[in-house]
Amino acid sequence: MRDSEKQIVRALPLFSGMVETNFEAMLAGSFLQRFPASVVLFSEADLTDFLHILVDGQVELFASANNREGTMTLIKPVATFVLASALVDGAYQMSARTLASSQILMIPAENVRVAMLEDSDFAHKAVLELASCYHGVVRAYKNIKLRTGVERLANYLLVQHRRQGGETLTLPVEKRTLASMLGITPENLSRAFSTLKPYGVRVNGPNIDLQNIKDLESLAKPSELIDPQ
Amino acid sequence: MRDSEKQIVRALPLFSGMVETNFEAMLAGSFLQRFPASVVLFSEADLTDFLHILVDGQVELFASANNREGTMTLIKPVATFVLASALVDGAYQMSARTLASSQILMIPAENVRVAMLEDSDFAHKAVLELASCYHGVVRAYKNIKLRTGVERLANYLLVQHRRQGGETLTLPVEKRTLASMLGITPENLSRAFSTLKPYGVRVNGPNIDLQNIKDLESLAKPSELIDPQ
DNA sequence: TCCACGACTTGACAAATATCAAGCGATTCG
DNA sequence: CGAATCGCTTGATATTTGTCAAGTCGTGGA
Structure with a gap:
């Protein structure tokens, strides 16, 4: 050492x-x-x-x-x-x-x-x-x-977006690992992303654009006592 | 004081x-x-x-x-x-x-x-x-x-049975509180008890008999690393 | 006493989630 | 290079879980 x-x-x-x-x-x-x-x-x-x-x-x-x-x-x-x-x-x-x-x-x-x-x-x-x-x-x-899978994903994306600061965020892990973190199957993670499309979530491989933060937040209902700051 | x-x-x-x-x-x-x-x-x-x-x-x-x-x-x-x-x-x-x-x-x-x-x-x-x-x-x-609601209930009953020692165990809390502990609704707790009937679980208000521990354990798959000892 | 309320249960239905199967595209490795 | 594998996606279906409604039972006041 x-x-x-x-x-x-x-x-x-x-x-x-x-x-x-x-x-x-x-x-x-x-x-x-x-x-x-x-x-x-x-x-x-x-x-x-x-x-x-x-x-x-x-x-x-x-x-x-x-x-x-x-x-x-x-x-x-x-x-x-x-x-x-x-x-x-x-x-x-x-x-x-x-x-x-x-x-x-x-x-x-x-x-x-x-x-x-x-x-x-x-x-x-x-x-x-x-x-x-x-x-x-x-x-x-x-x-x-206290949250559904889609809500957990939405909040995860909001946290990453805030942390990474830029326009588009990049997932720091493979999607199957993200699914396991969120407590859902990889198949349902794919579907959860689809569910979030009307809320401005655009997925491009590991890169994700949040085009409507307001709507996404109204779905996610972020909480200081749950989400990492 | x-x-x-x-x-x-x-x-x-x-x-x-x-x-x-x-x-x-x-x-x-x-x-x-x-x-x-x-x-x-x-x-x-x-x-x-x-x-x-x-x-x-x-x-x-x-x-x-x-x-x-x-x-x-x-x-x-x-x-x-x-x-x-x-x-x-x-x-x-x-x-x-x-x-x-x-x-x-x-x-x-x-x-x-x-x-x-x-x-x-x-x-x-x-x-x-x-x-x-x-x-x-x-x-x-x-x-x-890692477990379904029924599995969580089954393991909870096994732990209580071991702790209380006797023939029949008595729930230490109201069923709605137990449901909340297990992360399910009170309605589903009732149904989970019904599901466990074929595994020898007899419910009588707050008193519960486990008449077939072996079968119940095979369903519950208790784990030292999850269940309180 | 009798009524109101709460705890619990059951049924019918809806939502959330998992499973199984198939297929696509990229990467790995012989 | 070519085959195999892996990550991801999508569809069909099953399981799990929640919601709404109704009804029973028991308890605790008015």
Whole structure:
């Protein structure tokens, strides 16, 4: 692990206030690894060996039951994932796979638990990080419980449009992954896009024009307490 | 607030390791209050003024959007709720109402944030509590994303049966509340019970007999990573 | 007591969503 | 290059779920 990469990780709020020696001690036994796309990093039932930090690439957290599978969330660099699991010493609770070639730093979970006990700034930042993750899942839970598939898609498009700023937005993931995020089948995602055509949604592969934001919003009824800001 | 009540709160793992003076300082400005049934304690958009501790009674956390409403979770005594919101100084993210006459201790959120910074044991316990709440919502999210309504009901009955231990189980909430927890309408809950009749589920008001656990399990496909243990 | 209301159930119907099948176009790989 | 595969779309159909309406039953007031 090179110093430049170490600095990238250190810049995360979670670690930025740690005492240097605690930070170094935590990294002992860690390793930075590159994975190709579509590799399963761990399964939900596995015991949590490592805290993961996505340095580059893209990772999907997902869950399986029966014969069904659903995306829990997508991780974009630079961000930690499975912090909660690493801190409680149990199963991961979610499976992970790379969606693209990804560089991932893996820190032994035991080191993280020690760091929490030794470094008070890290403990406080962990509290804030966990609270934020918690509210993230709460939003996702509300989203799927209180909205239809078409409404979830409409709100997703509005959020992406705001974030990307330009005229046309580009989907950051394949449509089948988007479908899984929204909790619908790929077939129904196609149909949902058709349903949104009268609301000014023009689809061109991964590029999407929103030509009538007002109408789309009246359908989507965005909510600050559900949609990411 | 009497000393006996204070001891009940102090017995929670979250507070049991706090330095006495920190615990007392945190309670300054707190008050124990009794609410009748069906009272809204706060709305999801409200700023988080208080950490709540349900000492007696029953509370429902729920969310609203469009014209729909959904139960997020039920709180049983003795337990804290909205800890995450109290720690991050933002909106509650969920609304709360009493389902029965309830005694609730309310601790100013600012005090809780101070306690986290001052008392390291409390900070560590908060980390564990938040991680546990996080995994709780993750389970609920998987449940609704990967199972049908009938499957959710079947698994709920199996969990209650195991917890209550006896021959017949008694629903701890009204059926309309159960329906909201399961993310279905009361009408469909009635139909789901009918669907489960061939699997040995006998309903008698709030009392339910499971006469064929094996068949019910083969339908429900319980999972350690979804269902509460 | 008796009435009103609420919880629950059932039926009929509509909406939302999944499944199965087919086909198209682009990419991958032997 | 050519074949195979994959992502996406569309149609037909089935399943799941919600909505509206009506009716029963029990409880809690007036």
